[in-house]
Amino acid sequence: MQRSAAARLRVRPFDLEMVRVGGKRRDAPTLLLLHGINPISPTAPFLDLLAEHAHLAAPSHPGFGNSPDMGDCDTIYDLVHLYRGVLDALPAEKVTLVGFSFGGWIAAEVAAAGHPKLDKLILVAPFGIKLAGREERDFPHLFNTNPAELNRRAWHDPTRCPTGSYGIGWHVAIGDAMSDEDMVTLARNWDSLCLYAWRPHMYNPQLKHWLHRIAVPALALWGASDRIVTPEYGRAYAALIPGATFSVIEAAGHHPELEQPRAFVERVSRFIGGGDGRP
Amino acid sequence: MELWNHCENPYPFVPNEVLEQAESVRASLPNKYCDPKIAAQLYDEIFDEYRLCDDIGLHIVTNEHHSGINNLWAASPVITGVVANITRKVRILSLGTLITVRPDPVRIAEEYATIDVISKGRLEIGFVKSGATEMVSGDANPMRIRDREWEAIDLIEKTLTTQDGPFSWEGKFFTHPHVNIWPRPYQQPRPDFWAATSDLPTCAELGRRGIVNTLLFGGYDRTRQAFDAYKKARHEAGLPAPGEDRFSYMAFAYVGDTDEEGLRIGQKIAWFLTVSIKSAPQFSKFQPGAVAPQMAPAAWRTGASRRPRPTNLDAEVLVGQGQMFAGNPDTVAKQIKEFRKRVGGICHIIMMTRQGLVTHAEAEASFKRAAKYVLPQLQDLPPIDADETAWEARPGKAAVQ
Numbered sequence: 001m002q003r004s005a006a007a008r009l010r011v012r013p014f015d016l017e018m019v020r021v022g023g024k025r026r027d028a029p030t031l032l033l034l035h036g037i038n039p040i041s042p043t044a045p046f047l048d049l050l051a052e053h054a055h056l057a058a059p060s061h062p063g064f065g066n067s068p069d070m071g072d073c074d075t076i077y078d079l080v081h082l083y084r085g086v087l088d089a090l091p092a093e094k095v096t097l098v099g100f101s102f103g104g105w106i107a108a109e110v111a112a113a114g115h116p117k118l119d120k121l122i123l124v125a126p127f128g129i130k131l132a133g134r135e136e137r138d139f140p141h142l143f144n145t146n147p148a149e150l151n152r153r154a155w156h157d158p159t160r161c162p163t164g165s166y167g168i169g170w171h172v173a174i175g176d177a178m179s180d181e182d183m184v185t186l187a188r189n190w191d192s193l194c195l196y197a198w199r200p201h202m203y204n205p206q207l208k209h210w211l212h213r214i215a216v217p218a219l220a221l222w223g224a225s226d227r228i229v230t231p232e233y234g235r236a237y238a239a240l241i242p243g244a245t246f247s248v249i250e251a252a253g254h255h256p257e258l259e260q261p262r263a264f265v266e267r268v269s270r271f272i273g274g275g276d277g278r279p
Numbered sequence: 280m281e282l283w284n285h286c287e288n289p290y291p292f293v294p295n296e297v298l299e300q301a302e303s304v305r306a307s308l309p310n311k312y313c314d315p316k317i318a319a320q321l322y323d324e325i326f327d328e329y330r331l332c333d334d335i336g337l338h339i340v341t342n343e344h345h346s347g348i349n350n351l352w353a354a355s356p357v358i359t360g361v362v363a364n365i366t367r368k369v370r371i372l373s374l375g376t377l378i379t380v381r382p383d384p385v386r387i388a389e390e391y392a393t394i395d396v397i398s399k400g401r402l403e404i405g406f407v408k409s410g411a412t413e414m415v416s417g418d419a420n421p422m423r424i425r426d427r428e429w430e431a432i433d434l435i436e437k438t439l440t441t442q443d444g445p446f447s448w449e450g451k452f453f454t455h456p457h458v459n460i461w462p463r464p465y466q467q468p469r470p471d472f473w474a475a476t477s478d479l480p481t482c483a484e485l486g487r488r489g490i491v492n493t494l495l496f497g498g499y500d501r502t503r504q505a506f507d508a509y510k511k512a513r514h515e516a517g518l519p520a521p522g523e524d525r526f527s528y529m530a531f532a533y534v535g536d537t538d539e540e541g542l543r544i545g546q547k548i549a550w551f552l553t554v555s556i557k558s559a560p561q562f563s564k565f566q567p568g569a570v571a572p573q574m575a576p577a578a579w580r581t582g583a584s585r586r587p588r589p590t591n592l593d594a595e596v597l598v599g600q601g602q603m604f605a606g607n608p609d610t611v612a613k614q615i616k617e618f619r620k621r622v623g624g625i626c627h628i629i630m631m632t633r634q635g636l637v638t639h640a641e642a643e644a645s646f647k648r649a650a651k652y653v654l655p656q657l658q659d660l661p662p663i664d665a666d667e668t669a670w671e672a673r674p675g676k677a678a679v680q
Contacts, residue, residue, distance in 0.1 A: 072451070143415075143561060143566065143567060144562075145561060146302065146559055146560065146561055147561060147565060171560070171565050171579075174579050174580070180576040183575045184573055184575055184576065185572075186575070187571075187575035188572040190565075190567050191422055191567045191568055191572065193567070194421065194422045194567030195420070195422045195423070195567075198420040198422070198567075199418055199420060
């Protein structure tokens with residue numbers, strides 16, 4: 001399995017950091033992974049499991065990880081055009097787009113806009129749309145909520161968060177075991193997320209009107225214990241995408257790929273292999 | 280020198296057990312703990328203090344903070360408008376409206392122009408970048424607020440000074456296709472600008488623009504550094520050296536009959552630092568932009584926020600650090616003169632006196648002593664030695680405590 005954690009992908013005006021993992025089979029499908037509030041760790045166990053079934057490309061959004069700052073390209077609109085450019089730049093003829101959390105919002109936007117290379121869409125606990133009434137939140141405000149509370153909501157079992165990857169509520173992990181380098185990167189990611197998503201907070205008020213434009217097979221994967229973005233929100237989200245499958249992973253919270261990597265990969269591989277992604 | 284009175288109109292009446300249990304005393308403390316009848320009494324008292332200041336020659340500073348026990352001035356233009364109407368002589372500084380939170384700088388300029396006319400040209404306009412809980416209360420993105428602040432200042436300045444409008448503005452942060460305020464300011468071309476910052480690059484930009492630089496509780500060394508950055512930037516830009524009227528400092532202050540009284544009542548001001556800044560981590564050290572990413576390890580490991588707070592809040596220690604002026608009138612005058620010398624020259628001293636648990640009567644007594652006995656000692660001071668005003672601080676001298 002070929003792995004490159006230091007690959008770069010040039011898409012004007014950015015030169016993005018990208019984790020690339022070559023699939024086991026040359027003819028395996030290509031998956032473009034759009035990360036959530038932090039880039040995907042090259043050591044995350046789900047990557048190797050997933051590479052059994054696909055070639056993986058996981059860039060860091062502008063301003064995240066070691067990707068350059070976004071300059072004036074600091075809106076979701078910019079990210080949609082950026083990732084349409086990434087689809088153009090990838091050598092594969094067809095690409096399945098996989099978006100996690102914040103990256104799920106971007107993936108939904110890209111899919112609603114459409115792209116000739118787009119083959120399938122997988123949304124993993126995405127943010128991105130407003131469903132509840134004007135006095136109800138669909139999800140907690142990530143910047144105005146105590147990180148300890150976010151951490152409690154983000155995991156099925158907060159006492160057993162996987163090490164080496166940082167999910168929502170990562171601030172509670174700050175301590176002697178965390179390196180200065182990790183802190184600098186996490187601070188940079190947090191700042192960049194804020195630029196894109198402070199207001200409206202983690203959604204585009206117009207997106208739900210255009211999800212019906214998504215014209216590729218779609219799978220919405222949700223952790224049963226996700227108390228950041230709940231499965232109820234996920235069901236309603238999936239219902240707005242024509243023909244989308246909604247599937248729940250047990251004993252997982254907002255980051256099922258980290259908490260239940262085998263179950264996650266099993267659902268994804270079934271879906272990209274032609275199934276519907278249900279267990 | 281000039282003396283100014285700044286009161287934040289704090290609300291120190293929430294039970295301690297509530298404050299101790301609250302995650303934050305700003306932004307998220309429910310307003311059921313603010314009794315509007317008590318608030319009305321506070322407004323009455325402080326407006327009376329402002330009338331007194333107008334009579335005795337202390338200028339007045341207003342500001343605004345939101346959603347917390349530290350400050351009931353929720354809208355500086357509203358309060359400043361009231362002050363303009365109840366005073367006749369002194370100057371009024373709004374320091375200021377939170378221009379990084381308000382969505383439309385044109386409205387801010389319009390409000391200030393109106394106040395300048397009402398006060399017949401007694402307004403000074405101050406800018407503060409703000410941050411932390413104010414971003415939460417105002418739902419303002421805490422990222423890039425420095426860039427947003429400068430664009431807001433530019434737009435406000437153009438709005439105040441354009442007399443043949445309308446003009447159009449399409450900037451990064453603000454758009455307004457039809458700017459043409461009525462009335463225009465009373466002072467021509469516009470009221471003087473002030474800004475509160477100790478950030479050295481920002482101080483340098485203030486210097487290049489000639490904006491009055493205010494330091495808040497910075498103490499001797501930090502204030503000296505800031506003022507030096509201001510002077511150096513002007514020098515490097517080929518601009519004339521600034522007068523002392525370009526420099527301002529806000530300190531806790533209490534003028535007592537005796538040194539003992541000054542320190543004893545001054546100690547009550549420490550409530551501002553010990554109680555009124557309690558803030559949840561998501562509203563402080565973990566707020567995006569609170570620290571530069573490379574500074575995050577130091578800030579997060581120690582729990583420090585962007586702005587270091589004094590660690591020892593004893594009034595005598597605060598005096599020693601140049602963060603408080605307290606004692607009898609002669610002592611306070613001596614402290615201020617010493618401060619002026621050690622920071623390389625300054626014209627404006629802003630006294631934060633009605634703060635914390637200091638009462639209305641105590642505040643008025645201090646103001647009367649300040650005006651009658653301190654202010655005269657600060658007039659017609661000899662120029663500071665050229666070495667003291669040079670921006671190239673001499674090693675070993677400026678840092679001496």
